[in-house]
Amino acid sequence: MGSLLQVNDVSKHFGGFTALAGVSLDIVEGERFGLIGPNGSGKTTLINCISGALRNDSGSIRFEGSEISRLPAYQRTRRGIARSFQIPRPFHSMSVLENLLVPLQYVAHGKEEEVFEILNRIGLADKAQTLSSQLSQVELRKLELARAMAARPRLLISDEAMAGLAGAEVDEMLEILFRLNASGITIIMIEHIMQAVMRFSQRVVCLDAGKIICEGTPAAIVQNPDVQRAYLGA
Amino acid sequence: MKYSIGAAVVLIAAVGAALSGMNEYFFYAGYIVLTFVVLATAWNILGGYAGYVNFGTGAFFGLGSYSAVVLFKALSAPLAVQIVAAAAVGAALGFGVGIMTLRLRGIFFAIATVAILFIMETLMVNWRYVGGATGLQLLRPDVMAPFASYTRMLFVVMALLALVAVSVARYVQVSWIGRGLRAIRDSEEAAEASGVPTLRLKLFACTVSGALMGAAGAPMPMYLSFIEPASSFSLNWGVSALAMPMIGGTAHWIGPVVGALLLGSIQQIVTVTISNEINVLVVGVLLVLFVVLAPDGIVGLFKKWVRYFR
Numbered sequence: 001m002g003s004l005l006q007v008n009d010v011s012k013h014f015g016g017f018t019a020l021a022g023v024s025l026d027i028v029e030g031e032r033f034g035l036i037g038p039n040g041s042g043k044t045t046l047i048n049c050i051s052g053a054l055r056n057d058s059g060s061i062r063f064e065g066s067e068i069s070r071l072p073a074y075q076r077t078r079r080g081i082a083r084s085f086q087i088p089r090p091f092h093s094m095s096v097l098e099n100l101l102v103p104l105q106y107v108a109h110g111k112e113e114e115v116f117e118i119l120n121r122i123g124l125a126d127k128a129q130t131l132s133s134q135l136s137q138v139e140l141r142k143l144e145l146a147r148a149m150a151a152r153p154r155l156l157i158s159d160e161a162m163a164g165l166a167g168a169e170v171d172e173m174l175e176i177l178f179r180l181n182a183s184g185i186t187i188i189m190i191e192h193i194m195q196a197v198m199r200f201s202q203r204v205v206c207l208d209a210g211k212i213i214c215e216g217t218p219a220a221i222v223q224n225p226d227v228q229r230a231y232l233g234a
Numbered sequence: 235m236k237y238s239i240g241a242a243v244v245l246i247a248a249v250g251a252a253l254s255g256m257n258e259y260f261f262y263a264g265y266i267v268l269t270f271v272v273l274a275t276a277w278n279i280l281g282g283y284a285g286y287v288n289f290g291t292g293a294f295f296g297l298g299s300y301s302a303v304v305l306f307k308a309l310s311a312p313l314a315v316q317i318v319a320a321a322a323v324g325a326a327l328g329f330g331v332g333i334m335t336l337r338l339r340g341i342f343f344a345i346a347t348v349a350i351l352f353i354m355e356t357l358m359v360n361w362r363y364v365g366g367a368t369g370l371q372l373l374r375p376d377v378m379a380p381f382a383s384y385t386r387m388l389f390v391v392m393a394l395l396a397l398v399a400v401s402v403a404r405y406v407q408v409s410w411i412g413r414g415l416r417a418i419r420d421s422e423e424a425a426e427a428s429g430v431p432t433l434r435l436k437l438f439a440c441t442v443s444g445a446l447m448g449a450a451g452a453p454m455p456m457y458l459s460f461i462e463p464a465s466s467f468s469l470n471w472g473v474s475a476l477a478m479p480m481i482g483g484t485a486h487w488i489g490p491v492v493g494a495l496l497l498g499s500i501q502q503i504v505t506v507t508i509s510n511e512i513n514v515l516v517v518g519v520l521l522v523l524f525v526v527l528a529p530d531g532i533v534g535l536f537k538k539w540v541r542y543f544r
Contacts, residue, residue, distance in 0.1 A: 053423055072433070073426040083427055091420035093485070102417045105410050107429035151429055 004029040004155060004186050005050070005081075010059035010069075012045055012210075019045040021210040022059070027155070027188065032181050034201030034218070035190045038231050041207040043190050044086060047157050050188075051083045052076040063155070078107050082153035084144035086160045086190075090132035096143060097128040103151035115150060122146045122176055138169045145176065156180060157188045162196055170196055194232070198222065206231060237404065241397050248393035252386040261389040263506075265457060267498035268392040269450050273471060274478035274490035275399040276446035279406055280439040281476065282484030285419030286336070290347030291475040293354040294324045294444045296466035298451025303364055303461050306372065313391065317452040324448020325441045332440035336433060339422070347472075355467035369462025372455055388453050399446045404487040406442070415439060447475075470514060474501075477521040483531030492532050
């Protein structure tokens with residue numbers, strides 16, 4: 001399997017604050033990749049740079065071999081990078097169905113049946129006609145994933161899709177992500193729930209203060225003294 | 235199909251009225267109400283669908299009027315040419331303003347549009363050719379048959395413009411563009427992440443909206459036989475163009491039409507029966523009432539009742 005996303009020496013500053021200081025990543029096609037780190041370590045900044053919500057100050061980001069770091073976000077989505085938001089951002093004046101029709105119409109140019117297929121897979125089919133502003137927290141998280149899926153991504157970035165969910169709900173979300181991965185989608189998971197991210201990921205990177213401090217298998221990460229000091233609080 | 239029939243009926247009614255023996259004042263007032271239908275509809279394409287509040291309607295409207303005057307004075311261009319040119323100038327201004335300001339979000343965009351209004355007014359105040367601050371008296375050309383008066387003809391022209399504006403707004407609303415604009419209003423980040431080219435769509439909305447506002451301004455100098463900058467670039471145009479969709483409902487193309495017909499008519503009645511000053515107050519009070527009590531406007535209220543009684 002070849003490399004899908006190459007992040008090379010990416011930096012991002014906000015005024016005098018360095019959010020990312022030379023981060024490099026190489027994500028392989030079909031991989032389940034975990035990104036962890038304490039609050040403010042730059043996880044969301046990194047995925048904002050990858051998805052195009054922010055532009056990196058220096059370094060390069062290559063997707064399927066071509067440089068994308070100067071492309072606007074919508075074009076990156078069209079190339080196959082979809083994301084969910086940490087704080088759900090539904091199109092609140094639209095029903096669940098219409099929410100999915102936006103990427104379907106603008107990216108995938110697919111038919112409406114495809115939306116129902118996605119909703120079925122994610123377990124939101126019975127809410128298709130519900131106004132998205134009336135959904136519960138779990139349903140909103142699912143909607144975030146479903147809407148990302150409607151863009152038919154090659155790479156899905158899940159930004160804390162499980163934050164604030166209860167145990168059984170976390171399992172449900174994990175199950176969905178495993179299934180999506182099995183269907184061939186590469187997944188980057190950002191998560192604070194260690195049990196979830198360790199169970200899900202094949203490879204984990206830990207960020208701290210804008211730098212990668214450790215990379216490895218979940219088992220190796222948990223044992224790493226730097227990770228324990230910076231994040232796990234041992 | 236139903237819409238086309240409705241539009242045809244409205245147009246036939248307007249022409250029929252203009253050819254009938256109805257009181258001249260009806261057309262004099264009706265022209266202004268129809269102007270507001272165009273302005274409110276145009277405003278709603280950017281302000282209602284995409285959620286970008288424009289206070290600078292007067293800039294587009296006034297520039298449309300002045301474009302028409304320049305063409306009339308320099309080339310004696312016919313009214314139709316004046317309108318098309320005013321629409322082109324309005325579109326260009328919309329595109330230019332959009333490029334400069336649409337990267338700004340929410341309130342900053344609104345403030346920028348007010349600035350454009352004052353820039354335009356200052357430019358015209360200092361331009362001798364179009365009369366500067368004192369304005370310019372214009373001699374109307376002869377009225378075209380079969381109309382009995384120039385005002386009657388302008389009434390039909392504005393009815394036609396209103397139909398064009400509403401048809402454009404309706405098309406935008408029901409097409410893929412409308413869904414993208416709604417996505418932008420709900421969450422710009424999520425829209426972009428869903429593949430919506432947000433800047434392009436906003437530019438499109440701003441350009442179309444500007445073109446319609448410019449076109450609405452073109453016949454105004456002929457209507458008044460006069461033009462001057464203070465009233466052409468009045469902030470009141472912008473306030474009404476904003477208040478009417480808010481009162482009618484911003485989500486559907488019919489909202490600005492209902493709002494403009496209602497509020498525009500009330501304004502005309504108040505102007506005649508009480509005073510011209512009070513009509514601004516009426517707009518303000520109604521706007522506050524609706525924003526607080528019925529944020530989805532008359533169309534929203536109507537939908538709620540329908541759901542309630544079913």
